[in-house]
Every structure is written in structure tokens, then in C-alpha cells.
Amino acid sequence: MADTEQQSGSGTALTTWHQQAFTAIGKWKWLTDLTDKATAVVDPLYDRFRANPALELAHGGRWVGHSLHPALSDLPIGFWAGSLVLDTLNKDAGGRGRFDASATLSAAGLATAAATAVTGVVDWSVSDGEDRKTGVFHGVLNSAAMVLHGASLAARVSGRRGTAKVLGAAGFAAVGAAGFVGGHLVQGRAVMVNRVATTGDGPNRWVQAIEEAELPDGAAAGVTVDGRQVALVRENGNVHAVDDLCSHAGALLSRGEVDGCLLTCPLHYSVFDVRDGQIVRGPAHHPQPVLPTRVRNGWIEVRGSLPQGRGRKKN
């Protein structure tokens, strides 16, 4: 085949539409403007309350072990799906007067959507770049769903059942679209997933990482050993090693601040204890894998990870 010949590839409109859709969404100017405005309001607030455990709990944090937002989002989707099914089957029994079973499910969806929105905004505050814009679009769709379901509930209790059904169906379409966009953020863009889940266990032997003299006390250094990025920290003469990629969103921890055994991520300020990799403050919800270290012939050496939570040092 000639070098200049074009390869057509195997992508078709049926398999690439979602890639094209998110590319197009990223170019919407109104979305960029809205993202800038939301950032100007939310970021200072987040910074002010960053150290508050309630804020970390809204992420899920170290207590839950993963993000709360995707789990909570099942509730409004489930309640509104139930309301839609009852409407579709024309089953309005089980309630009192105009506040029938569909209305109850619709109201429960609204209440749980409000809690889900709070956790969503908190997670959005620690997203970056294009993901922020996609996150705002996700929020716009969810807000539309809440407005439509609110209007549906109002129509339902005022006796306009036909209007309520149409609004409820439209609201469910909006929340379904929002769920698709949210799925793209988590599964396509790895937002709020453990970024060190796939770093592996290597190296499976002691590897020279850095000369001992190059790592002063109270400092961190980033090294690559057998392809694995590792942050080294020397504290009180002891050398500790953790994966350099932050479990939250992949920033390089070796560029963060060292305070004794604590290493602060430079991007969203999660704090890890380098002795065992455990989280001292979120938004991270997964600890950093710890690697054993030792000093031999003036070199700091590193080898594969200990199981999480069993950090120890060997100098």
C-alpha cells in the first residue's frame, strides 16, 4: 500500500456520534461563558470551606471510599422512572386525592435530586479543564429535569394530569441525557475515579531511584522506576515512597508541599500521610499505594508496592 494512501478506518456515524457530540459541546460559547461564571462563584466558596469535613463528606471522601454523587443520582432517576411507569400504565391508585402515587414518586425525586445536586457541585469544584464545561452541561440538563418535574408535580396536584404526564416524561428525558453526560465524565474522562488503580505492583526488584544526597530532609522528589512514577519524601531521616500520581485526579504529588509525614497535592490539596498512604484530607477517596524503600551505597532504592494500608519503611 502506498504511503500516501488514506486509511478510511472503521468508525461510522453509529460508533462515533458520541465523540463528535462531546467535541461539539466543548465548542459552545454559551457553555464556556456559563462555566466561567459558575467558576467565579463556586471556587472562592470551595476554597473557603476546603478544610471542612462536611465538604469532604459531600465528596464521599475517605469515609465512603468513592464519590457520593453517582450513587445518590440513582435515587431521583429511580423515583422519576417509577412515576413515568405509573403514568404510562395510567395507574394512579395508592395516593390520597390528587397527591397520588405518581405525585409521591415525583416529589421524592425532587427531594433527592436536591441532595444529589449539592454533591455534584462539590465534585465539580475539583474538576479541571474541559471536564468543567462538560460538568456544567450535565448540571444544566439536571436543572432542566428538576424544573420540568417541579412543574409536573404542580400540574399533578392542581388536577391537570395530562399536562403533568407530558412534563414528567420531558423531565425524565432530560435526566436521562444528564445521566449520559455524567457517565461520559466518569467512564470516559475518569473524573472522581481512582487514578492509581492501574499503576500495577512493580518494580518486582530493588531499583536505584535517586542518589541519597539529592533528597534533603523535608523535601519531595519525583522519580520513575521501571516505568512507574514515584514520589519520594524524606522526613526526619526516613525515606518514604508513594505513587506520584494523585489518586484523585492524577496531579504529581512530588510537586506538592511536604510537612513532616504529610504530602499535599498541588492541584486540589488532598493531603496524604506518606508513611501508609492514607488520606488525611480529601477530595481524594483512595489512599496512595506505598512502596518500600532502602538506602544502599548512597542510593535510595525502591521496589513494588505493599498492600494498601500496610505501609512501612526500610532504610
Ligand code: FES
Ligand atoms: S489531583 Fe485532586 S487532590 Fe490531587
